[in-house]
Amino acid sequence: MMKNAIIDVTGIEKKYGPSTGGLERFAKIVDDGETDERLDTAVDHLKVLIDLTKQGLGKQDQMLKKQDQMLGKQDQMLGKMDLMLDKQDNLVDKIEEAKMEIVTEIKDLRSDFKTNIEDRLSRIEIDMAQVKAKIGL
Known part of the structure; x- marks a missing residue:
């Protein structure tokens, strides 16, 4: 006999006879709960499983599309x-350039101021020497 997850055969009856050619079709006769009914149930379960799998794949496709959109936004x-x-x-470069210009301007101003002060002090010293010479000091 045969038994597995789908089939449970407990007995087989055979009858042989001459073919008359009078049958247009034939059907397998089984008791309730036997192979055909179990296969029908299995097919129903498989259909449900296929539908659920398709739904799951559809949801995965939607999630992948959303992920692609998110990646696009991240890009x-x-x-x-x-x-x-x-x-x-660019701003840092401009600030650095401005800093260098300011430093250069300050150095130039200090140099000009120093030269001007030195000239003035020199003239004051000459004038003082002339004043001292006139008053006899």
């Missing part, structure tokens, strides 16, 4: 961040 954000970093780099 856009990264592009904007790159632009911001470029602008910051």
Whole structure:
């Protein structure tokens, strides 16, 4: 006899006879709960399982599309961040240039001021020497 998850055969009856050709169709006769009924139940379960699998795959497809959209938005954000970093780099460069210009201007002003002061002090010293000479000191 035969028994597994789908089939449970407990007995077989055979009858042989001459073929008359008078039958248009035939059907397998089984008792309730035997193979055909169990296969029908299994088919129903498989159909449900296939439907659930399709639904799950559909949901996965939707999730993948959303992930793709999110990745696209992240790429856009990264592009904007790159632009911001470029602008910051440009700003830092301009600040550095301005700093160098200011330092140069201050050095030039100090040099001009120093030269001017030295000239004035020199003239004052000459004038003082002339005054001292006239008054006899």
